[in-house]
Amino acid sequence: MKHLKKSLISKYVDNMIKDQKTNDAIKKHLDECVECRQVYDSYIKIDNFVKNFNVDIKDDLYLEFLNRKINHSKTKISTFRFSLSFALLLSLIFLLSFSLTLFTGRKNILKVENYTQNNVIDKSFSNFLSDGYSDIISTVDWTEK
Amino acid sequence: MEKNNSEDFNLIEQFLNGDENSFKTLFEKYSQRVLSLVYSYTKNYDDAKDITQEIFLKVYNSLENFKKRSSFSTWLYRITLNESISFLRKMKKEKNLVSIDEVNEIEIQNNSNDQNNYDRGLMEKILLSLPENQKIAFILAKKEQLSYREIGKIMNISEKAVESLIYRARENIRNFLKNELG
Ligand SMILES: [Zn+2]
Numbered sequence: 001m002k003h004l005k006k007s008l009i010s011k012y013v014d015n016m017i018k019d020q021k022t023n024d025a026i027k028k029h030l031d032e033c034v035e036c037r038q039v040y041d042s043y044i045k046i047d048n049f050v051k052n053f054n055v056d057i058k059d060d061l062y063l064e065f066l067n068r069k070i071n072h073s074k075t076k077i078s079t080f081r082f083s084l085s086f087a088l089l090l091s092l093i094f095l096l097s098f099s100l101t102l103f104t105g106r107k108n109i110l111k112v113e114n115y116t117q118n119n120v121i122d123k124s125f126s127n128f129l130s131d132g133y134s135d136i137i138s139t140v141d142w143t144e145k
Numbered sequence: 146m147e148k149n150n151s152e153d154f155n156l157i158e159q160f161l162n163g164d165e166n167s168f169k170t171l172f173e174k175y176s177q178r179v180l181s182l183v184y185s186y187t188k189n190y191d192d193a194k195d196i197t198q199e200i201f202l203k204v205y206n207s208l209e210n211f212k213k214r215s216s217f218s219t220w221l222y223r224i225t226l227n228e229s230i231s232f233l234r235k236m237k238k239e240k241n242l243v244s245i246d247e248v249n250e251i252e253i254q255n256n257s258n259d260q261n262n263y264d265r266g267l268m269e270k271i272l273l274s275l276p277e278n279q280k281i282a283f284i285l286a287k288k289e290q291l292s293y294r295e296i297g298k299i300m301n302i303s304e305k306a307v308e309s310l311i312y313r314a315r316e317n318i319r320n321f322l323k324n325e326l327g
Binding site for chain 1: 169172173176177180181184185190193194197198201202205265268269272283284286287288293308309311312315316318319322
């Protein structure tokens with residue numbers, strides 16, 4: 001006698017064989033064949049065990065859930081607060097550095113202004129020399145620098 | 146199944162309209178099942194409880210995004226599997242020797258229960274020591290009474306693959322019992 005494929009028995013146990021003829025043939029074989037019947041019975045036994053597989057819960061899960069929920073929203077608020085203060089700090093730093101660059105920029109502009117002024121003086125000074133205004137030089141106050 | 150599903154949808158609707166008690170009903174209906182599923186991954190009650198709470202927190206905060214394209218339970222079990230798997234990954238990173246410890250544990254347990262054919266503790270250990278996919282498909286099929294199709298949706302695999310996983314789970318358990326207990 002040709003035995004049933006065990007994968008077919010497994011499918012049969014799960015009621016997953018759609019074809020009625022095949023179903024009937026399997027049932028008939030299981031009634032007659034001890035070997036296949038043993039496989040079928042062990043599958044049923046194992047299934048019953050898994051059906052009853054349960055974790056005994058020792059705690060009030062919902063109460064614990066509520067606690068966690070409250071804590072979660074608290075941390076949410078505090079992370080919000082944290083990010084808010086962080087953002088404030090960042091904008092403060094930005095503002096500070098921005099005003100600093102502005103300030104130093106202004107300083108640079110002043111430097112340039114000074115520089116050009118000096119250049120103008122230098123040029124006019126050399127003009128004095130080259131054009132023979134030596135008598136005017138005596139009027140310049142040298143003690144200033 | 147259909148009635149059960151519309152019942153869940155109603156509860157979700159009521160919850161989204163501000164009725165916290167509807168969420169409590171959902172929680173009480175599913176928390177034990179979720180915990181059992183998570184436990185089959187963690188094999189540790191405290192971790193399972195912790196992850197279960199995190200799962201329900203996630204559900205609580207994202208129920209408004211639930212599109213009702215599947216049943217609530219399918220959606221919930223999907224989240225459950227994802228959370229459990231990411232927990233396992235984290236654990237495996239922390240200690241690589243977990244699987245070796247597990248095998249030893251099963252052998253010790255086995256020697257002390259020789260005469261008892263379907264001892265609950267032993268059976269549980271055998272079930273839990275199955276490869277992850279086989280175990281989950283089998284538990285979803287038997288404990289949750291889900292069809293191959295629904296399991297496929299939850300695990301993101303084909304019906305045919307589910308069928309094969311369940312068959313291999315049964316055979317693994319049967320062979321283990323046959324070899325170890327005669
Ligand atoms: Zn046979």
